[in-house]
Amino acid sequence: ADEGTGGRPEVMRGDLRDILLDSLPAGTVRWGQKVGSARTVGGGRHEVTFADGSTVGTSLLVGADGAWSRVRPLLSSTTPEYIGKSVVETCLLDAGIRHPAAAEAVGGGSMIAHTPGREIFAHRERADTLHAYIGLSEPQDWFDAIDFADGAVATARIAQEFDGWAPELTALITDSDIAPVLRPLHALPAGHRWDRVPGVTLLGDAAHLSAPNGEGANLAMLDGAELGTALAAHPDDIEAALTAYEQAMFPRSTEAATIGEPGAHATDSDSQAVRALITALTGSEKQERTQ
Ligand SMILES: Cc1cc2nc3c(=O)[nH]c(=O)nc-3n(C[C@H](O)[C@H](O)[C@H](O)COP(=O)(O)OP(=O)(O)OC[C@H]3O[C@@H](n4cnc5c(N)ncnc54)[C@H](O)[C@@H]3O)c2cc1C
Known part of the structure; x- marks a missing residue:
């Protein structure tokens, strides 16, 4: 915190x-x-x-x-080049009221829980929002096999990888108020x-x-x-x-x-x-x- x-x-x-x-004079940025x-x-x-x-x-x-x-x-x-890992972004709104266990786990700042190849990183944003990156060390074709256009299907598939983790942590996947967003990592x-x-x-x-x-x-x-x-x-x-x-x-x-x-x-x-x-x-x- x-x-x-x-x-x-x-x-x-x-x-x-x-x-x-x-901070810039008007017209400095040319949009489009x-x-x-x-x-x-x-x-x-x-x-x-x-x-x-x-x-x-x-x-x-x-x-x-x-x-x-x-x-x-x-x-x-x-x-x-792809670094061999992607993160899946999730967001939980009104966490104190709607997701109290996850809110307590994340605390007032940021939190990382990880095992080799699997990680949940979450931090608190304003307006009682929890923002999380679910990290999975897998090749890109592993993610290609998941239909991220169908949020419920993607959520269930990613949550499956964290089977047995504490529910206040898996809530950061399953209780997201946005559809999970896949972000492949390159360097x-x-x-x-x-x-x-x-x-x-x-x-x-x-x-x-x-x-x-x-x-x-x-x-x-x-x-x-x-x-x-x-x-x-x-x-x-x-x-x-x-x-x-x-x-x-x-x-x-x-x-x-x-x-x-x-x-x-x-x-x-x-x-x-x-x-x-x-x-x-x-x-x-x-x-x-x-x-
Ligand atoms: C999942 C994730 C989490 C991260 N978390 C953090 C964090 O917590 N803290 C932190 O400090 N950093 C974080 N980063 C890194 C951070 O986002 C980047 O390092 C930072 O945005 C780099 O700034 P930049 O201005 O160099 O590039 P960018 O932010 O990518 O800006 C480039 C700009 O160029 C524009 N552009 C691109 N191509 C063209 C084109 N052909 N024509 C015109 N415009 C173009 C884009 O629209 C964009 O506005 C994170 C990155 C990722 C992927």
């Missing part, structure tokens, strides 16, 4: 998204502009082609487009890096997608802040800025990717280790932690 000091703030994804978008591809045109310049066929040229291209980045191929031929190899290509770089999951360990959004935001700082420090030299940014980002993301069990959410001590690492690298004591 949160220790009440404000040192471990959690934030809902939607709230974080609103905070970030509201899906990137189809990007190519090098020489002299440090790149051309981005959108799904509607329109193009834009730029002297600084930052791929912040997540796991399946369309910008990454300009720098690296590496693609994410780039830890230590993924590339040689400098003029005018283009990556940040966040596009650069260092890893198995969820509770820190991916923190790292993505830190990358963005560090890249901005480097560009401000080298206003007339994009290459110097990108070099400085990448030299710090590569070891930071490598170390963070190796913290925590593959595919697991971070334990408290793992999170503390990442925060200590980020603090050491940035001098900043206050880091947001996301759900």
Whole structure:
């Protein structure tokens, strides 16, 4: 549970998204502009082609487009691979009243129960909601055989894998108020890096997608802040800025990717280790932690 000091703030994804978008001048984000591809045109310049066929040229291209980045191929031929584990997402509403045993098991913060290959991770969100990831280490075709379009069938099949577990834990599967959502987990190899290509770089999951360990959004935001700082420090030299940014980002993301069990959410001590690492690298004591 949160220790009440404000040192471990959690934030809902939607709230974080609103905070970030509201901080930008109107019109900065152009909605509906899906990137189809990007190519090098020489002299440090790149051309981005959108799904509607329109193009834009730029002297600084930052791929912040997540796991399946369309910008990454300009720098690296590496693609994410399935880590051998997927999670099934569930949600229990009004937990204190409707699911008191599960609510007590989860407590005021987060809870992990696991055996080799099977895991239930749950945490408390606002409005008395319990949000859970049911982790199963199985190949993708094992999940393909389950009809996730039929929520009841999928719930029963996943619950079967936890037969004999405590009912307050299996309730996090069987009592979900949403249909279970399958989320296959992919990662780039830890230590993924590339040689400098003029005018283009990556940040966040596009650069260092890893198995969820509770820190991916923190790292993505830190990358963005560090890249901005480097560009401000080298206003007339994009290459110097990108070099400085990448030299710090590569070891930071490598170390963070190796913290925590593959595919697991971070334990408290793992999170503390990442925060200590980020603090050491940035001098900043206050880091947001996301759900
Ligand atoms: C199950 C699960 C649980 C997680 N839990 C946590 C957690 O508790 N805490 C935490 O810190 N992290 C968590 N993470 C990791 C976290 O979600 C990511 O590390 C983080 O979102 C990375 O941010 P990003 O901005 O790099 O990429 P993303 O959040 O993926 O953002 C990329 C953006 O690019 C856009 N985009 C993609 N392709 C295109 C295109 N072709 N054209 C235009 N736009 C495009 C997308 O729409 C998206 O808005 C979790 C991940 C998973 C899978």
